[in-house]
Structure formats: structure tokens, C-alpha cells
Amino acid sequence: MSADVEELRAEFKRKATLLVSELQAWFDEETATIDGTAPPAAPSGSGGSIVGMRPAIDSKRVVDASRVTRVVLEMELPPEIIKRGGYANCDEMISDLLPKLERVYTGELKVKKCRAVKVPEPA
Structure with a gap:
């Protein structure tokens, strides 16, 4: 393993806390209901419900x-590292994506298309 990979791995680890925090905030925002109320319970009955089978957030x-x-x-974020079907909760998403993101970063x-982007500087 080259020194460059080790340097990138160390840099990723320094950024990991912020990355996890920002991903958690993003997940919470994306999965919140529009009006801020709790999502309705799944319909009762013996047939079950498709509502209970959906992931909290889909891969798209x-x-x-x-x-x-x-x-x-x-x-x-390379689409090909995202688990097909999505994630049931934020912990599952982070547990799946973090190691993959680290490997892409180093x-x-x-991946097919992972280019660096320029972050605009504040005015």
C-alpha cells in the first residue's frame, strides 16, 4: 500500500466525524414528514401492509x-456504491456507505464517475 493511500485514509478519518454528522442531518431532513407529524401507522389486518415493507429511504x-x-x-456520492432498494434507517445507511466512501476516496x-467538485467559496 502506498503512502498516498495511507495519507488519504488518514485524511478521510479526520473528515469522518463531520461526514457522519452531516449524513445524519441529511437523513433526518429527508425522512421527516412534510407537516412535521408522525407518519401514520400501517393499516391493521391479517394481510399485512406494503407500508411496513418499504425502506425509510430508497436508493434513488x-x-x-x-x-x-x-x-x-x-x-x-457514486450511485454504484449505494445499496439497491435503500436503507431501513440512518445507521444502516452510514454503516454501508462509510467504508465504501473511504475506499473510493483513497x-x-x-467507480465509473467520481470527479472532484469545486466548492464555491463564501462571498
Whole structure:
């Protein structure tokens, strides 16, 4: 393993606390109800409900978390590292994405399109 990879890994670890915090805030915002009330309970009955089977957030919406990775890691969130179907909760999302993001950040995991983005400086 080259020194560059180790340096990038150390840099990622320094940014990881902020990344987790920002991803948690993003997840909470994305999964909150529009009017701020608790989501309705699943219909009762013996047939079950599709409502109880849905993930808290689907994989297509997780792509929007790129706004977090752009600011913290200065890179897009590669769609191919997101778990198909989405995540049942924030902990599951972070547990799945963090190791993959670290590997992409260090260059150990190659993705189709992961370019650095320039974060605009405050005016």
C-alpha cells in the first residue's frame, strides 16, 4: 500500500466525524414528514401492509446525499456504491456507505464517475 493511500485514509478519518454528522442531518431532513407529524401507522389486518415493507429511504433518494459528500469530501456520492432498494434507517445507511466512501476516496475502489467538485467559496 502506498503512502498516498495511507495519507488519504488518514485524511478521510479526520473528515469522518463531520461526514457522519452531516449524513445524519441529511437523513433526518429527508425522512421527516412534510407537516412535521408522525407518519401514520400501517393499516391493521391479517394481510399485512406494503407500508411496513418499504425502506425509510430508497436508493434513488440517497443519491441526493451528494450535497453532503461534495462539501465534506469534495466528491460526488457514486450511485454504484449505494445499496439497491435503500436503507431501513440512518445507521444502516452510514454503516454501508462509510467504508465504501473511504475506499473510493483513497482510490482503492474505482467507480465509473467520481470527479472532484469545486466548492464555491463564501462571498
